[in-house]
Amino acid sequence: MGTSSVTPGFDESALVARAKAGDDEAFSELVKHYDRRVFRMAKQITQNDDDAEDVLQETFLKAYTHLDNFQGNSKFYTWVVRIAVNEALMKLRKRRSDKTVPLDEPIDTGEDEMVREIAVWDQNPEDTYSREELGELLDQAIQSLRPAYRTVFILRDIEELSIEETAETLNLSISAVKSRLLRARLQLREKLTRQFKQKGDDAYAYL
Amino acid sequence: MLTCKQFLSELSDYLDDTLDPKTKAELHRHVNECPNCWVVCNTTEKTIKVYKGMEPQPIPPEIENRFLSALMEKCRRAKRKSEDPTQDAPPAPTS
Numbered sequence: 001m002g003t004s005s006v007t008p009g010f011d012e013s014a015l016v017a018r019a020k021a022g023d024d025e026a027f028s029e030l031v032k033h034y035d036r037r038v039f040r041m042a043k044q045i046t047q048n049d050d051d052a053e054d055v056l057q058e059t060f061l062k063a064y065t066h067l068d069n070f071q072g073n074s075k076f077y078t079w080v081v082r083i084a085v086n087e088a089l090m091k092l093r094k095r096r097s098d099k100t101v102p103l104d105e106p107i108d109t110g111e112d113e114m115v116r117e118i119a120v121w122d123q124n125p126e127d128t129y130s131r132e133e134l135g136e137l138l139d140q141a142i143q144s145l146r147p148a149y150r151t152v153f154i155l156r157d158i159e160e161l162s163i164e165e166t167a168e169t170l171n172l173s174i175s176a177v178k179s180r181l182l183r184a185r186l187q188l189r190e191k192l193t194r195q196f197k198q199k200g201d202d203a204y205a206y207l
Numbered sequence: 208m209l210t211c212k213q214f215l216s217e218l219s220d221y222l223d224d225t226l227d228p229k230t231k232a233e234l235h236r237h238v239n240e241c242p243n244c245w246v247v248c249n250t251t252e253k254t255i256k257v258y259k260g261m262e263p264q265p266i267p268p269e270i271e272n273r274f275l276s277a278l279m280e281k282c283r284r285a286k287r288k289s290e291d292p293t294q295d296a297p298p299a300p301t302s
Contacts, residue, residue: 022286028279035271040263056274057281064282065289115215118246125257138261157255163223182219189247189254 007033016076020067027067031060034077037159038084044142044154045088048095055091059084074165081159082169085151092147117190119197128196141191145184152177153184209237214244222252 010033018026035056042055062083063070070079125134142150155166156177167177214237220226221234238248266274 024279024282027282028275031275031278035274036263036266039266053270053274057278060278061281061285064278065285115243115247118243119250120246121250121253125253126260131262134257135261135264138258153258157258158261160259163225178219182216185219185222185251185254186215186247188258189251192254192257193250 012076013072016067016070016072019064020070027064030076034080035060037077038080041081041084041154041159042088042091044139044158045085045147045151046091046095047143048091051088051091051095055084055087058087062087078159078161078165081155081161082165085155085169089151115186115190117193117197119193121193121196122198125192125196137192137195141188141195144191145187149180149184149187152180153188156181157185208240209233211237211241211244214238214241215247218248218251222248222255 010029012030012033015026015030019030038059039052039056042052042059043049046052046055059080063080066083070076122128125137129137142153145153151170152166152172155161155169156163161169163174163177163181166172166181167174170177172180214234217226217230217234221231221238224231226234238245265271
């Protein structure tokens with residue numbers, strides 16, 4: 001689902017205006033509209049259900065108490081995502097504090113955009129797998145990325161923030177976001193191709 | 208003619224359509240002449256598309272209900288506290 005998706009009867013700017021004026025019912029409507037997306041993102045980053053639930057709670061509480069800071073220069077959901085990703089990264093840092101790999105690990109300029117699997121896909125995965133199966137495959141592939149790539153991919157390609165918004169949210173330069181995004185996309189392509197490639201004689205037709 | 212490595216390094220911007228017309232045309236020519244890069248480009252595009260199309264699963268009702276009632280209770284408490292100027296919360300990003 002993109003941020004552009006439309007729910008009949010859901011008027012975001014009217015709800016935001018009412019929530020800002022102190023209408024808790026309106027705020028609760030906004031929460032119910034976006035909570036599953038925030039929860040998914042929190043799970044993808046923290047890889048932990050309890051942490052994701054905490055992130056969900058803290059994100060919307062912060063959104064509530066800082067609603068005056070939201071001036072409508074971005075979409076409401078983009079503003080919420082930026083709070084959520086920082087909450088999720090804080091959780092992840094806390095959990096990983098005993099590990100040696102920092103989240104903002106320097107990105108080596110080696111050959112990790114290596115392409116090994118060159119094969120066309122066997123029609124649309126949406127037609128081959130059930131929604132649950134596909135969701136699981138996609139999640140597994142994301143989990144295997146290192147956090148520095150994963151977070152950029154989630155913000156840019158799942159939550160559909162712009163490159164600039166992603167850079168600002170993660171406090172990265174535009175070029176760092178672009179380079180991480182490219183690697184994330186290529187690594188996911190590699191993993192998904194192993195899963196979805198056309199079986200049979202045609203699979204290596206291009207080699 | 209671009210090398211495949213040069214093509215790959217620009218692939219993200221090519222797919223996002225953020226390149227200047229001259230570079231875009233060069234990449235376009237390469238992808239039409241190089242079968243391997245065509246496959247990589249096509250499957251990367253599909254990768255992005257399949258993630259964008261992924262609907263989030265609903266939150267299990269017991270978690271959502273617990274979350275919503277706890278949240279709204281915290282919100283009410285925060286509202287009461289906001290009248291007390293000694294209660295300072297950390298800043299959230301402005302839009």
